Amino acid sequence: MSGDGGIILTAEALIAGATDPAAREGMGVLVAEGRITAIAPLEDLAAMAPGAERLHLEHCVLMPGLVNAHQHGRGLTQLQLGFPDMILEAWQTTKRRRGWLDPAAMVPLAGMQMLASGITATIHANTTWGAAGRQPDDLARTIAAYDAAGLRALVGIGAQDRASLVFPAEDQTGFVAGLPPELVELVGNPDPPIFATTAEEAAALYDSLSDQLPSHGRITLAFAPAGPQWVSDALFAGIAKAAHARGGVPIHMHALESVAQAAAARHLYPEGTLARLEALGVLGPATSLAHAAQLTPGDISVAARSGTMLVRNPASNLRLGCGIAPLAAYWAAGVGVAIGTDCQAMDDEEDLWKELRLAARLATEASWQAAGPPDAATLLAMATTQGAAAMGLAGRVGQLAPGCAADCIAVDLRRVRGVYADPSVPLLDLLLARADARDVRLTMVQGRVLYRDGHFPHLDPQAIAAAAAEAAARARAPWSAGREAAVAALVQAVRAHYATRAP
Structure with a gap:
């Protein structure tokens, strides 16, 4: 949008970030070559860059772009794709009802939705698109799609070597042997190579x-082992070694998401799940654990000591029967916490603003002795600087400051304020209590305007939507009444397997 002279952004107010949350009026942002050059009054910026373009966002506040620290790039929701909510392990089994989803069609739709809601950066977790052996090509398609959309993205390389059907791994052989022949045929290879099965394969990719x-x-790129119950010690140790050898590559994984996972982890890791992961070299400031709804006090202590980041996914955990992560306990222990939608948000839309509010409400404890609800700066950090840290980008994105990437958004304040907003309420508090994707007027990534007033200058929304719909329809190819019945029976068998385990 801008020429060599850069661009000056101004609005009614500016919030620099979680460490500087006060709203300041009369300030603007000078952007040049994809970075923030200065934040100062308009007249000062005009003197610094007399040739810069000017863009004023009336009725808006300028603030850092949001970071969605855990999602899967699907664009269409799970419900739209034919997977209604149910307890996690049963829900995962229903995925056998459908075939391969093309990430080249799905990820652009997800990217467009994120841009429209003020998300400028994201962690794309290990994603099963539905066909074994396709991960290299699927990742290439995913990367190309994020590149075209313009988002900043950390893309996970999946790794898994056990217990794809049920866990713990030693139970899987007996589980399959106990199935009727038609379900054994449906299952086929119970551990298909959806992801890399060795550290060498993951490192080469x-x-x-x-x-x-x-x-x-x-x-x-990140290494993205599937999760403790799905990954052997040898694979974890190999991935940790590969990450360290490459300069501290981020590691991002699902961990202790559900009650069933927690029960399996007590068996697999009697010393504590995070204690084992720490001993294997997996944990540290470059590692983030998504969901983490079932951490024990010991796990929380390890996360705090090691500097490991946790990523809160509140709606997904509720919708899939995983429980409520003890967010207040994480903060009390000094654990860093980011937030992500998991493509499974409460209103079935990719709106990180609402997820942030849900996390805040669920973190409020019913006790006079509790710390009380989180303050606005803590919440903003979850959606900005903490997410940036999980991406390995601390100090580079997530705040408006000279030298940082020009990843910023403008949020319209008219609906947020409504007919009246008491002047004693700080603007950030008002935003985090009332704003949502509808209020985002502009989204800029690396100095480039990617969304403004409902339009995407670089994208064709109709073509993207049509491609996603066509890809979703193609994924129904395996469908038949017989297959539907067989998958339903397999779901019931999986339910029975976990129902016999200790909660």
Whole structure:
């Protein structure tokens, strides 16, 4: 949008970030070559850059772009794709009802939705698109889609070597042997190579994809082991070694998401799940654990000591019967916490504002002795600086400051204020209590305007929507009445397996 002279953004107010949450009037942001050059009054910025373009966002506040620290790039929701809510392990089994989803069609729709809600950066977790052996090509398609959408993205390379059908792993053989022949046929290989099955394979894929990444630096890679009950000690240790050998590559995984996972973890890791992961070299400031709804006090202590980041996914945990993460306990222990939608938000839309509010409400404890609800700066940090840290981008995104990437948004204040807003209420408190995706007027990533007033200058929303719908329809190819009945029977068998385990 801007020429060599850069661009000056101004609005009614500016909130620099979680460490500087006060709303300041009369301030603008000078952007040049994808970075914030200065934050100062308009007249000062005009003197610094007399040739800069000017963009004034009336009735708006300028603030850092949001970071969605855990999602899967699907664009269409799980319900839209034919997977209604149910307890997690049963829900995962229903995925056998459908075939391969093309990420080249799904990810652009997800990217468009995130941009429209003020999300400028995201962690794309290990994602099963529905076909074994496709991960290298699926990741290449995913990277290209994020590049075209313009978002900043950390893309996870999945790794898994056990218990794809049921866990713990030693129970899977007996489980399959006890199934009727038609369900054994449906299952086929119970551990298909959806993701990398060895650290060497994951590392080779990382190296290959790294060589192909765009030079602008918006897209980076993480190792994304599926989760403790799905990954052996040897694979974890190998991935940790590969990450460290490559300069501290981020590691992002699901961990202790459900009651069933917690029960399996007590068996697999009697010393504590996070204690084992720490001993294997997996944990540390470059590692983030999604969901983490079932951490024990010991796990929380390890997360705090190691500097491991937790990613809260409140609606997904509620919708899939996983419980409520003890967020207040995480904060009390000094654990860093980010937030993500998991493509499973409460209103079945990709709106991180509402997820943030839900997390805050669920963190409020019914006790006079409790710390009380989280303050607005803590919540904003979850959606900005903490997410940036989980991406390995601390100090580079998540705040408006000279030298940082120009990843910023403008939020319209008219609906947020409504007919009256008491002047004693800080603007950030008002925003986090009332704003949502409808109020986002502008989204800029690396100095480039990618969304403004309902329009995407660089994208064709109709073509993206049509491609996503076509890909979803193609994914129904395996469907038949017989397959539907067989999957339903397999779901019941999986339910029975976990129902016999200790809660």
